[in-house]
Amino acid sequence: MSRSEGTLKLVILAAIWTALLLAPNWMPLLGGYTALGTRVLVLGLAAMSVNFLLGFTGVLSFGHAAYFGLGAYGAGFCLKFLAPSTPLSLLCGMLLGGIAGALLGALIVRRRGVYFAMVTIAFGQVFYYIAFRWSSVTGGDDGLRGFSRQPLDFGLFSIDILSNPTYFYYFVLVCFALITAVMAFILRSPFGRTMIAIRENERRARFLGIPVERHIWIAFTLSCFFMGLAGALYALTNNFADPRGLHYSQSGDFVMMAVMGGMRTFWGPLLGAAVFVVLQDYLSSITINWMSFVGMLFVAVVLLFPRGILGVFGPRAKA
Amino acid sequence: MSLLAVNNVTKRFGSLVAVRDVSLKVQSGELRAIIGPNGAGKTTFFNLISGFFPPTSGTIHFDGRDVTGLTAQERVALGMARTFQITEIFPELTVFENVRIGTEVAAGFRLRPWLSRSEEIEIENRIAATLALVSLDAKAGRLVGELAHGDQRAAEIAMALALRPRLLLLDEPTAGMGDQETFDITQLIRRLHRDSNFTIVLIEHDMRVVFHLADRITVLDQGAVLAEGTPEEIAANETVQAAYLGKAA
Numbered sequence: 151m152s153r154s155e156g157t158l159k160l161v162i163l164a165a166i167w168t169a170l171l172l173a174p175n176w177m178p179l180l181g182g183y184t185a186l187g188t189r190v191l192v193l194g195l196a197a198m199s200v201n202f203l204l205g206f207t208g209v210l211s212f213g214h215a216a217y218f219g220l221g222a223y224g225a226g227f228c229l230k231f232l233a234p235s236t237p238l239s240l241l242c243g244m245l246l247g248g249i250a251g252a253l254l255g256a257l258i259v260r261r262r263g264v265y266f267a268m269v270t271i272a273f274g275q276v277f278y279y280i281a282f283r284w285s286s287v288t289g290g291d292d293g294l295r296g297f298s299r300q301p302l303d304f305g306l307f308s309i310d311i312l313s314n315p316t317y318f319y320y321f322v323l324v325c326f327a328l329i330t331a332v333m334a335f336i337l338r339s340p341f342g343r344t345m346i347a348i349r350e351n352e353r354r355a356r357f358l359g360i361p362v363e364r365h366i367w368i369a370f371t372l373s374c375f376f377m378g379l380a381g382a383l384y385a386l387t388n389n390f391a392d393p394r395g396l397h398y399s400q401s402g403d404f405v406m407m408a409v410m411g412g413m414r415t416f417w418g419p420l421l422g423a424a425v426f427v428v429l430q431d432y433l434s435s436i437t438i439n440w441m442s443f444v445g446m447l448f449v450a451v452v453l454l455f456p457r458g459i460l461g462v463f464g465p466r467a468k469a
Numbered sequence: 470m471s472l473l474a475v476n477n478v479t480k481r482f483g484s485l486v487a488v489r490d491v492s493l494k495v496q497s498g499e500l501r502a503i504i505g506p507n508g509a510g511k512t513t514f515f516n517l518i519s520g521f522f523p524p525t526s527g528t529i530h531f532d533g534r535d536v537t538g539l540t541a542q543e544r545v546a547l548g549m550a551r552t553f554q555i556t557e558i559f560p561e562l563t564v565f566e567n568v569r570i571g572t573e574v575a576a577g578f579r580l581r582p583w584l585s586r587s588e589e590i591e592i593e594n595r596i597a598a599t600l601a602l603v604s605l606d607a608k609a610g611r612l613v614g615e616l617a618h619g620d621q622r623a624a625e626i627a628m629a630l631a632l633r634p635r636l637l638l639l640d641e642p643t644a645g646m647g648d649q650e651t652f653d654i655t656q657l658i659r660r661l662h663r664d665s666n667f668t669i670v671l672i673e674h675d676m677r678v679v680f681h682l683a684d685r686i687t688v689l690d691q692g693a694v695l696a697e698g699t700p701e702e703i704a705a706n707e708t709v710q711a712a713y714l715g716k717a718a
Contacts, residue, residue, distance in 0.1 A: 340578040347570045350559035357519065357557070358571045359545030359632060360579060368580075 158463060166417055170323060174316045184315040185387070186431055190424045191319075191326045192383045197407035197419035199376035202333055204405065205413035206342070207369040208349030212267040212401050213274025217247035217374040219396030220277060221381025223288065226391040229297035236300045236311070240325070240382045247378020248371060250277070255370035259363045271398045281393040294391040322383055329376055334416065336372065345369050406444075410451050412458025421460050470533055472497040472668050473518070473636055478527030480513055487513040489692040490527070495636070500662045500669045502679045505689035506712070511672045512554060514689065515640050518670070519551045520544045532635070545574075550634035552625045554641045554672075560614030564605055564624050567613050568596050571631035596631070602665065603627045603657060619650030623657060630661075637661070639671040643678055651675060658682055680704070688712075 169176075173187040200214045224246030225239040232242070258269045281288045288294055302309040302321065311318040336342045344365050347355040356362050385391045394400065403426065411422025426444060433440035455462050471494040480488040488510045495501050503511050517524050520541035528537045536544055559567050572595050573579060576588075584592065600606040603623045608616065613624050622642060629637055642658060643651045655678050661667045662682070673679045679686060679700070686703045688695040696702075696709045703709055 336582060339583055340573040340581045343566070343570050343573065344579050346562070347559060350561060351557055353553075354557040354559065354628070355570075356541050357545060357551055357553075358628065359542045359574045360570075361540075361542050365579075 162417065162460075162463065166420070170326075174319055182428070182431075184319050186427065188315070188319045188322050188387055189431075190420075190427045191322050192380055192387055193404075193407065193427055194420035194423035195326050195329060195383070196377060196380035197404045197411070197423045198330065198333065198416075199373050199380055200401075200404045201408040201413050201419040202337075202376060203369055203373040204408055205415070205418075206337055206349060207345045207366060208352075209366055209370070210263075210267050210405070211270040211370070211373075212405065213270030213272070213398060214373070214377055214404055215398065215400035216274035216277040216396050217251050217377040218381035218384065218400065218404075219281060219391070219393070220250050221247040221378035222385035222391040222395050223281065223294060223381075224378065225382035225385040226294040226297050229300070230294070234300045236302060236321075236386065239299075239386065240379060243382025243385065244375055244379040247381055248375030251374020251377070252367075252371040255367050255374065259367045259370065271401070274396065274398050274401060278393060278396040278398070281396055288391075288393065291393065293393060294385075295389075298389040299386040318387075322387070325379065325383060329379060333376065337416070341365070341368070406448055408458075410448055410458060412455075412461035414457055415460040415463075418458045418460035422458065425459070471495055472499075472532055473670070474530040475518065476528045476530070478514075478517055478524045478529065480510075480517055480522075481525045487692055488517065488524075491689070491692070491694055493687055493694070493697075495668060495670055497635075497668055498666055500658075500671070500682055500684045502683035502686045503670065503672045503689060504674075504676075504679055504686060505695070508691075509689040510692040511689055512640060513692075515551065515638055515670075515672060519549060519638055545632060545634075548633075548635035549638065550629035550632040550636070551638035552622075552629055552640055552642065554644055556618075556621050556625050558613045558621060558625050558628065560612070562613060563610050564600065564613055564616070564627075565596060565609040567624055568599055568627050568631045571628050572596050572599065575632045599627050599631050602630060602661070617650075619646055619653060622646070622650075622654060626654075626657065626661075635668060637667050637669045639669060641672050641674060643673065643675050651678065655681060 174184045177184060177187050196218050200211065203209050203211055221243035224243035228239040228242035232238070254273050258266060261269050282290060284290070299312055301312055309317055311321045337345070344355065344360050347358065347360060348362055348365060352362055381395065384395065407422035407426050408419040409422070410425060411420065412418025429444050429447065430440060433443050451459060473495040475491060475493045478488060478491050479486065491514060503514065505511050516522055518529060520536070520539060524537065528535055530536065531544065531547055531549060534547070536547065569592065572592055576592060578584060578588070597606065600609055603626055605620065605623055605627060608620065613621060616624065626639070626642070639658070642654050646654065658669065658671070659682060662669055683700055685698065686700055687697045688703060688709050690712050695712060696706050698706065
């Protein structure tokens with residue numbers, strides 16, 4: 151890596167964190183609001199989790215919304231039936247998404263390309279229909295309601311993330327920072343380098359002695375744990391879990407965010423999510439056909455910047 | 470005891486018999502060349518040895534152990550490394566990064582979430598030693614995809630060497646090379662064999678390379694062994710001349 155490339159990376163990193171840390175201050179000036187920033191963080195985290203698999207292992211899952219949705223329901227069930235604790239609900243959501251991913255991942259890691267994508271869609275739809283039809287538990291089409299995130303209780307003092315959207319934004323930002331730090335840490339490890347090896351050349355990876363299926367399974371499972379946490383945060387954001395959060399069209403949105411932002415870059419999916427969420431927020435107040443415009447933008451980005459918006463910086467931006 | 474023992478191996482693809490009842494023994498420290506006309510089954514035979522696919526019948530023993538049912542990566546763990554006829558590298562990574570992955574796998578670090586500082590230094594030293602062996606140390610920071618063809622082949626050999634193999638399988642190491650590049654890679658293989666004592670099996674088309682390097686030569690024709698012997702014996706063998714060398718000369 152050249153010196154200028156390294157400097158550019160630091161500048162991008164500093165810009166991203168400055169923007170995120172000060173979001174509640176500058177967003178209202180541009181006509182935004184804090185809850186919009188929270189949505190960007192949560193969906194950005196989900197898109198980055200999809201990209202952990204897509205961009206760094208080279209495996210396209212089209213059913214990752216299932217683990218996102220399971221994370222949301224996991225958090226909802228915890229708050230509604232188990233205990234009114236925000237941290238516990240995040241843990242429940244993460245475990246539900248991650249364990250489901252570990253079990254199903256074991257069944258599908260031998261498939262590749264289109265077949266892998268199709269099987270992930272199929273399993274995703276299974277969870278969608280369970281959430282949609284099993285009304286007595288999940289609330290069915292109406293979604294899971296009747297829970298809300300709880301203030302963070304530290305004994306001596308508590309932080310009211312329920313009624314103060316700025317506090318909640320920073321709470322989500324802390325979770326986001328922790329998970330992205332774990333992701334970056336893994337990608338720089340020997341294990342992370344085997345993921346890149348599988349992405350770059352699976353045959354070579356195999357003949358370097360890497361058990362490719364097992365490593366894809368681990369990457370898939372990790373990505374589902376991250377996804378579960380993102381889903382849990384989403385449930386806390388809305389105080390609601392929606393069966394449409396498990397639908398394959400939601401999976402498609404995550405893939406779209408990752409590709410639009412730049413799937414070979416670490417931060418690209420966050421940028422993709424920001425563009426997607428802000429456009430959705432703005433356009434959906436003008437027209438119900440907002441998705442057409444997001445779609446056109448997507449086509450334009452793919453045609454003009456095949457490596458995504460963030461991919462234009464440097465020929466080989468890595469984690 | 471021989472390091473590699475292939476016993477009566479046959480590989481069928483439908484009605485095609487690509488490899489027919491081939492046996493071969495390679496001693497430790499030997500450099501064996503496998504030659505034969507196009508379609509003789511050389512690469513298929515290599516794929517059987519390295520575990521790319523299993524044989525239809527026959528067995529393969531490596532260091533006294535039956536490896537016939539083992540996967541490619543299990544054979545790598547036992548000490549087999551290979552290169553491919555068409556270079557298989559990680560083109561978007563640097564030479565250093567290409568070699569690092571195999572080095573870390575060989576060191577048993579492939580599932581590690583982090584390395585201690587001393588482990589990291591150990592890995593870096595090993596990579597430096599491997600790169601020095603193939604004379605790529607000056608190009609460690611270059612992307613492999615941007616290197617000249619000959620350097621890419623050398624990088625692929627370095628990736629195999631990073632695994633610290635006991636048997637090195639090279640599939641046409643000089644394929645697509647000019648005279649100078651062929652000379653360089655031949656010198657490299659010679660050094661690996663003579664100075665570093667690697668046991669090497671290579672497939673080669675260039676007869677100058679084969680006769681220059683090989684301790685013994687196995688000639689395949691239509692999937693079966695036509696002849697086996699020292700370079701002198703093979704050069705004098707009339708059946709081989711008729712089937713193969715005669716046409717090349």
